Amino acid sequence: MSARILVVDDLAPNRNLLDVKLSAEYYDVLTAESGEEALEIAAKERLDLILMDAMMPGGMDGFEACRQLKSNPALYHIPVIMVTALEETKDRIRGLEAGADDFITKPIDDFNLNARVRSLLRLKMTTDQLMSHTGHTAENCRPMFDKIQGRAGRILLIGDEGGQPQKVAGMIGDTHEAIIETDPVEALRKAKSGIDLVVVSLVAKSFDGLRVCASMRFASETRDIPILAIGDPDDQSCFVRAFDIGVNDSVMRPVESQEVRARVNTLLRRKFYADSLRENFNEDLEMVISDPLTGLGNRRFFDRQVDPLFEALNAEGTNFSIMVFDIDHFKRVNDILGHDMGDQILKEVAARIVTNMRAIDIVSRYGGEEFMIAMPETTELDAFQAAERVRAFMAGTPIFVEGQALSITMSCGVAQVVRGEQLRDVFRRADSALYQAKRTGRNRVEAASANQAAAA
Template sequence: MSARILVVDDLAPNRNLLDVKLSADYYDVLTAESGEEALEIASKERLDLILMDAIMPGGMDGFEACRRLKADPALYHIPVIMVTALEETADRIRGLEAGADDFITKPIDDFNLTARVRSLLRLKMTTDQLMSHTGHSAENCRPMLDQIQGRPGRLLLIGDEGGQPAKIDRTLGQTHETTIVTDPVEAIRRAKAGIDLVIVSLVARSFDGLRVCASLRFNNDTADIPILAIGDPDDQPCFIRAFDIGVNDSVMRPVESQELSARVNTLLRRKFYADSLRENFNEDLEMVVSDPLTGLGNRRFFERQVEPLFDTLNLDGTPFSILVFDIDHFKRVNDILGHDMGDQILKEVAARIVTNMRAIDIVSRYGGEEFMIAMPGTSEAEAFQAADRVRSFIAGTPIFVEGQALSITISAGVAQVEQNEQLRGVFRRADSALYQAKREGRNQVAAAASQTVAAA
């Protein structure tokens, strides 16, 4: 589905012109001729961006419409580009105060329109992804987005005096942490050290700004850092090449402070939203493959990690073994001491198992009080010895929980994986050996029968 853009202007020729330009880029365009109509459409339709004329006669101009839109919990996240007259700096300030995300000056040129629209549509897409991934709706995610949006950024300004970095620093340094670098090699090194946004001068006299942009974009350590390019308005081919390289946005000289701040804030919001999305994804991924109580891998983690061991065994015969540990009488422990004490015991047993296994062994909490370990390159006899060492260590050292010294024992089953055997089959054999150990008195290790014997 195409991005949906609402064009708001009281003059039909202006609406029609923007409709034609945006439709040519395959956007789905809606139009409104007043602020009131814009708010009504926004409340009923799914919108990705609004282009709002600042000055409209009648009851509600663009500033008031933007202000009301940004005050609505269901609509505030829709980016707004305010369209202002070229000479009216005061209108830009009013637009930013009303909550506009960016602005375009009249007469509107195609290049600027395309750059602004693409930048804010990317921001909207990232915002939507963040809300969707975290389970937030537009109505309840505002505190989260406001907290992210309010963060100051770490900006790297790359330019010599030809690009007036000192002036840019004065504009942005009051809000953000800024660093000026004139040497391109040093700039690339600095960009790898936790920078949120890079501003590159395309008019620098001592280096090629486009080459710096290309180096940043095609270096793995800096590929995701947003880049804002600053250049001359009459050098449109340079800007086109910059966007082809992967620059995210641009500002033309002479740099106007409100415009620069708006561009920087949009790029930082998108960067911080994307970072938050990535962090949430990584946390969710960790939850998917790890046990939150013990910190060990969980059942899914274990099954993924042992797949290559089966492949290697079937390919060249490299052995590996599976160990299944189970805490003896754990239900009784929970019933007598309570689940909180039971959790502490589980954590301590898990820690002792990990510290007594090799770094290459795959250790997981497979469920409840059961732990499963895969030992690469290990025969059944060697695995049996390792399991008995762990069993002996846990049985011989009390576990202290809330001042109480508790004697905890574990039982274990051991099975060497055989060629062409599936995980389900080897687990069944190891689990049978575990229950044999329990039947014979617990606090001991038993070896599994071979696959052939088990099948019989």
């Protein structure tokens, strides 16, 4: 499973519908029928996202449940999507002011739901990884979060007259610094120097707003800058593509000033929070355990991180599995396109792998074009399904490097760790499965048989 999601709705048919939709995407789904029950579950379970119905009869509606969740130092970091039949702007603002991170109206469109879920899960995963690296917890991060509540940001608005960037700048007011840019090339250059948030028009007539978003997500200097997209409500497919690219939030025209301010402030708070966590990294340790090209953990990092998993397996029987990914024909890519473009491909592949794994998974660049992943509390079947999802996403989405759309595929070997094995043993089995995937045509996932453990 890639994430654990809590669905909160007082009506069983609505809970069941969302359960089916999310389970089909391999999410682990929990359900609650009231705000009170949702808070109880959130206090006991590790959650990555909450889908909260706004209008629940009884003692606590979704707005109040969200407000209490966001006021709890142990729970406030969990993203919340409000799900409701209400379509009025004032209701969206009410949800955002209660602390909700996004808002979806019924009837729920599958593509729109999945795009927004993936966007917030990427954000949650980044925060979780930063907290894990720095040794912070949700509780001891709260003072840091409170400190940045009123901090001003530098906002870059990219659009032509069709997108009315001047109007949006006026809505932001004097709280933040707004910089307007109509030239997308110049905008991308400016985004690389001290910008905290980018607002992109998807209705610009002189340039493609989606391409601007894609370029920002590719460049390492702008990859972590939050993006707010503004577009037409009738063009849902454009919003879905924007979220797939990596846009963090969206506003539909006609733009309402209170909603813009609420969404801008939410995105900036999360940006400053992540920045503060990054500043707490131990620079020396980072150099020792990180791959400087991709930012992933390196082989030494991986070997150290999986030790507790072997201990838990041997002591308590807690399952975990290993994946070994390898980029197909990567030597040929380097020979034809050059090592600089090869490095860009490695960085993009690493980013895609990370965004499709859980926060608790251990992802590393093990060497060359090989990536190793450990999935705690996971059987070989679950790991195989997760690997197949990553493989399919990689094969189905071209990588853009210097204006070229490149089709890159990966092969993978998966093995569940057997009690008594050491890392070299399970790696040998997973690597053998990877070789089988390569030998049988590449762009495949193969699972190692548990029976091989005895012979390994």
